[in-house]
Amino acid sequence: MSVISDPVLLDNCAISACVAAGAWSALASRYTLETVEEVEREATTGYQHRAIIPPREFREQVAVHAVSDAARFDMQAAHAGLGALDEGERDLWVHALARDDAWVLCGPDIASIKFGVLNGYQERLVSLEQLLKAIGHTPKTKLADHQTEKWLQAVIGKIVMDEKFKQIR
Amino acid sequence: MNAVATAINPLIGLRLLALREQNGLSQGAMAEVLGVKSHQIVSTIEGGTRPMKADEMTALVKRFEISPDYLTDPFRLIGEGQFSWRQSACSGAALSAYQERAGKWLATYRTLSDPEDRPGPRERLSLRLWEKSSFELAMAEGERLTRDYKMGEVPAARLPDVMEQDFGILVLMVDADPGISGAACRLPELDAVLVNRNENPGRRNFDLAHEFFHILTWDTMPPGEVEDANDNGGSRAEQLANAFASALLMPRRLLERFGDWRKLGNAERASRMRTVADHFRVSVSALHWRLVALKFLNKAAAMLSVEAPSDAYLADTPPAFSPVFMTVIGKAIDAGDISVSRVAKLLEIPRDALRDLFAAHQVQAPVTVS
Numbered sequence: 001m002s003v004i005s006d007p008v009l010l011d012n013c014a015i016s017a018c019v020a021a022g023a024w025s026a027l028a029s030r031y032t033l034e035t036v037e038e039v040e041r042e043a044t045t046g047y048q049h050r051a052i053i054p055p056r057e058f059r060e061q062v063a064v065h066a067v068s069d070a071a072r073f074d075m076q077a078a079h080a081g082l083g084a085l086d087e088g089e090r091d092l093w094v095h096a097l098a099r100d101d102a103w104v105l106c107g108p109d110i111a112s113i114k115f116g117v118l119n120g121y122q123e124r125l126v127s128l129e130q131l132l133k134a135i136g137h138t139p140k141t142k143l144a145d146h147q148t149e150k151w152l153q154a155v156i157g158k159i160v161m162d163e164k165f166k167q168i169r
Numbered sequence: 170m171n172a173v174a175t176a177i178n179p180l181i182g183l184r185l186l187a188l189r190e191q192n193g194l195s196q197g198a199m200a201e202v203l204g205v206k207s208h209q210i211v212s213t214i215e216g217g218t219r220p221m222k223a224d225e226m227t228a229l230v231k232r233f234e235i236s237p238d239y240l241t242d243p244f245r246l247i248g249e250g251q252f253s254w255r256q257s258a259c260s261g262a263a264l265s266a267y268q269e270r271a272g273k274w275l276a277t278y279r280t281l282s283d284p285e286d287r288p289g290p291r292e293r294l295s296l297r298l299w300e301k302s303s304f305e306l307a308m309a310e311g312e313r314l315t316r317d318y319k320m321g322e323v324p325a326a327r328l329p330d331v332m333e334q335d336f337g338i339l340v341l342m343v344d345a346d347p348g349i350s351g352a353a354c355r356l357p358e359l360d361a362v363l364v365n366r367n368e369n370p371g372r373r374n375f376d377l378a379h380e381f382f383h384i385l386t387w388d389t390m391p392p393g394e395v396e397d398a399n400d401n402g403g404s405r406a407e408q409l410a411n412a413f414a415s416a417l418l419m420p421r422r423l424l425e426r427f428g429d430w431r432k433l434g435n436a437e438r439a440s441r442m443r444t445v446a447d448h449f450r451v452s453v454s455a456l457h458w459r460l461v462a463l464k465f466l467n468k469a470a471a472m473l474s475v476e477a478p479s480d481a482y483l484a485d486t487p488p489a490f491s492p493v494f495m496t497v498i499g500k501a502i503d504a505g506d507i508s509v510s511r512v513a514k515l516l517e518i519p520r521d522a523l524r525d526l527f528a529a530h531q532v533q534a535p536v537t538v539s
Binding site: 012020050069070071072073079080085088110115120144 | 177180181220223226227230237238241242252502503505506507509510513514519520535536539
């Protein structure tokens, strides 16, 4: 499997899973990791009882983007689906939607995946397992099902099928 | 950037309309706030045919000092829903703040549940009672429901299930501020009762039955926005609600099995009061007044000092929310209609407590809840 050379956008679900699997340093050393300020706040403060990455270390490992109120409003005006997401997940998509370069996004919540699929970005979605496999890293702790490539593809397939059925109805 | 079809978030127009009506503004006046040329533009935004621009949303947030999410958050009630709070010594500000939190839970359920899948009948059921109805009739209706809906030997135990499954009323056990016992809430498409799960079981059950009455008589006797839980008098509707609740929780036919009360000495009566109150899961005070209403005790009979209920009885606190509510949440997470982190924030619990909450209601937790 080839290493993904595009910037990898991460939300805090992906980051905390990676930290919990003992794979954070490996991921940070091999990829161009990027995120948004809200995710940084979550990752560096233990939001919802998750692992904490020291702020300075985080800034050294991850490029952090600001999301302005205006940018958020613009995207929210067009995408009702952003309302299903938590603030970090939402801002990550607001940032991603405005980019015109290549990127991939790792956000393992089904609502985040659904947002990506329904907006035409399913090819940009990656699992934590895929990212780690590509650099030949085996996590110390087994990844949860929803961090695997098989699970991600099954979820994408289901969302696509559900949408097709909706259109037929 | 990927080619994404331009869409319009329909919620924004609806929220703009609600905000304008709340503030009594014409479309022309709102056009000035937004900095757009005419009232027709406001009309098209409200109608969902023109997206609102970022600078217009910014102007709105500044002018009305609203949260930026006011316009886009599907999980909150804006300009809709009527609440009737049962409380004691709770400030108006505290009630308002709590109502906003409660509104989020109800909006979450409404947004995420398919109306076709909600339990209970599609139509609203009501009681044929009004303010001039007698207390006897209100009590008879309470008793009738226990028979018609087969509520068994301890009606309090079955009441939440009957309200949800047979009447389509969402029952939520919630953590509320001290002083807030619960509330009845009516939305256009949904009725709900909230009960402070940290109250003792007797009070909790009485509140639930009392609010059940308000839901069933809302059209003929709309309850007040705030009512005092310690007030045994109150309006006619409140008195009828209390009569209904006591009869529903302690039907005559079940109370009769506990024998004659008039001939008991004080010690014996106090002991039996404790036993019977615990059996029906009501307070001793509620039992006393029920016995008086049934003329099993004289009006002049003293309210006895009765041994406190056992610690085990008092510790019987139900898990937060309800099985129906958590089933909807679980399905919505699996369908990608809401993210797990968003759920945790709305329910005001950490992510790692979510799995336990699903388990407490015997609802399978989605795989992403970890």
